[in-house]
Amino acid sequence: MNKLPFEIKLTYIIAVVIMIFFVGFIVLMVYFYNRKQFYFLKENQLKEAEYQNQLLQKELERQKSIQSERERISHDMHDDLGAGISALKLQTEFLKEKLKDDESLQKDLDDLLKTSADMNLSMREMLWNLNKSNDTLQSLVQYISTYAENFFSKTKIKLTLENNLSSLEKPISSDQRWNLFLCVKEALNNIYKHSQAKNILITFEQIENQFILEIEDDGVGLQVSPTEGNGFKNMTYRMEESCGKFEILPSQKGLHLRFFLPL
Amino acid sequence: MLFNIYLALLGLCFVASFRKIFLKNFLWAYFLYVIIIEVLVNFFSVKDYLYIYSILVYISYFFFFYAKKTNSKAVVAISFVSFLFSFYFIVSSNQVESYNINAGISLSIFYILISLLWFYKNFSKTDRKIHHKIGFWVSSSLLLWGVAFIFRIIPMEFFNIKDKEFLLVITQLYQSFTILSYGVFLSGILYSKSDE
Numbered sequence: 001m002n003k004l005p006f007e008i009k010l011t012y013i014i015a016v017v018i019m020i021f022f023v024g025f026i027v028l029m030v031y032f033y034n035r036k037q038f039y040f041l042k043e044n045q046l047k048e049a050e051y052q053n054q055l056l057q058k059e060l061e062r063q064k065s066i067q068s069e070r071e072r073i074s075h076d077m078h079d080d081l082g083a084g085i086s087a088l089k090l091q092t093e094f095l096k097e098k099l100k101d102d103e104s105l106q107k108d109l110d111d112l113l114k115t116s117a118d119m120n121l122s123m124r125e126m127l128w129n130l131n132k133s134n135d136t137l138q139s140l141v142q143y144i145s146t147y148a149e150n151f152f153s154k155t156k157i158k159l160t161l162e163n164n165l166s167s168l169e170k171p172i173s174s175d176q177r178w179n180l181f182l183c184v185k186e187a188l189n190n191i192y193k194h195s196q197a198k199n200i201l202i203t204f205e206q207i208e209n210q211f212i213l214e215i216e217d218d219g220v221g222l223q224v225s226p227t228e229g230n231g232f233k234n235m236t237y238r239m240e241e242s243c244g245k246f247e248i249l250p251s252q253k254g255l256h257l258r259f260f261l262p263l
Numbered sequence: 264m265l266f267n268i269y270l271a272l273l274g275l276c277f278v279a280s281f282r283k284i285f286l287k288n289f290l291w292a293y294f295l296y297v298i299i300i301e302v303l304v305n306f307f308s309v310k311d312y313l314y315i316y317s318i319l320v321y322i323s324y325f326f327f328f329y330a331k332k333t334n335s336k337a338v339v340a341i342s343f344v345s346f347l348f349s350f351y352f353i354v355s356s357n358q359v360e361s362y363n364i365n366a367g368i369s370l371s372i373f374y375i376l377i378s379l380l381w382f383y384k385n386f387s388k389t390d391r392k393i394h395h396k397i398g399f400w401v402s403s404s405l406l407l408w409g410v411a412f413i414f415r416i417i418p419m420e421f422f423n424i425k426d427k428e429f430l431l432v433i434t435q436l437y438q439s440f441t442i443l444s445y446g447v448f449l450s451g452i453l454y455s456k457s458d459e
Contacts, residue, residue: 003425003426003428003429004422004425004426004429009426009429012414012418012433015414016411016414016436019410019414020407020410020411020440022410023406023407023410024407026379026382026406027382027403027406027407030382030385030386030393030399031393031394031399033386033387034385034386034387034388034389034392034393035392035393037387037389038389038392038393041389
């Protein structure tokens with residue numbers, strides 16, 4: 001029987017083993033390289049997440065310090081300025097009582113009383129704005145509703161409020177609600193002064209992630225171009241500041257205003 | 264003994280290949296085909312030229328398997344050239360009853376190139392761990408089998424004439440590597456988490 005020399009067989013077997021070793025080496029190299037790359041990437045992602053977390057932490061601390069400063073100002077205003085205005089009002093009333101015979105001074109004292117009442121109201125509005133617990137849609141809607149009711153209570157204009165909001169617990173920043181409130185205040189004031197309206201409708205709505213406030217009246221409508229009045233310019237500016245939008249909608253009678261705010 | 268282990272492993276691979284994530288690869292069809300061929304040749308004494316024609320089936324199947332995974336023109340080129348060469352060697356061969364060496368070499372080279380190409384395309388990808396991809400296990404298995412088969416097929420006739428005893432040793436060694444490569448295949452089917 002034919003037999004190959006041992007050296008040839010050995011060489012052949014060694015060649016097979018070496019080649020298989022190479023195959024194993026290639027497979028393991030691919031595996032370990034990929035694993036290293038994978039962990040390197042994960043490590044980088046982790047570092048990035050940690051960095052983002054630190055930034056967030058700093059931002060939270062900043063917000064916290066802003067909040068505590070707002071609270072401090074709010075307390076100071078309430079305790080100091082508020083008490084001062086109340087004292088001023090009391091003293092004016094006392095003076096008015098004392099000088100009730102002097103007709104010429106009565107009007108000035110009434111004006112002083114009115115000014116102190118306005119100051120008191122402005123201060124309360126500012127306190128409402130500074131209070132963090134009011135940073136919800138519910139608080140904004142409630143505040144605007146109360147303001148509008150009080151505003152028109154002594155007038156002949158009939159106010160109707162329509163609340164179509166599904167969720168009132170949505171958060172809203174103090175800047176946004178302050179800007180929107182000032183816009184509404186301006187709009188209501190203009191309606192009262194110029195529109196000769198008999199009815200006014202305020203609607204609160206939410207479409208997807210947008211809060212919509214609409215004000216409609218049945219007055220004489222717009223007498224000047226919207227670009228002319230400072231009031232409209234201010235409203236547009238304030239809403240844009242809050243990443244929102246202000247629109248004057250076409251209406252057959254009266255004026256129809258719409259304010260959008262992202263939630 | 265080795266052949267029985269090999270058949271049992273093929274059966275396990277066939278059953279495991281019904282895992283939901285691999286169904287669209289038709290791995291089960293590949294294993295079913297291999298099992299049928301082995302059973303026909305070894306238990307029903309069907310002529311073993313079935314092995315030669317199977318080369319074309321294997322090239323076609325792994326072209327289908329890798330084409331969508333690598334999305335590379337190189338896969339098409341390698342598969343096309345290997346198929347053409349194998350087809351030419353099979354058709355031009357007169358020895359229908361014995362294995363065509365050149366076609367076997369084409370198949371081995373096809374397996375080696377296509378698996379290396381998959382490694383090249385995936386070794387730096389970090390979308391998921393490489394051993395969670397079925398392609399890693401299949402490529403490792405094919406690379407191992409391709410290299411082992413080249414060492415078995417090229418000197419086969421030479422050893423048949425010069426040293427039959429040594430040819431038997433080589434055949435057993437080759438069967439061991441085949442079992443190992445199907446073991447790798449089975450691990451891939453069982454532990455992979457992605458059909459990539």
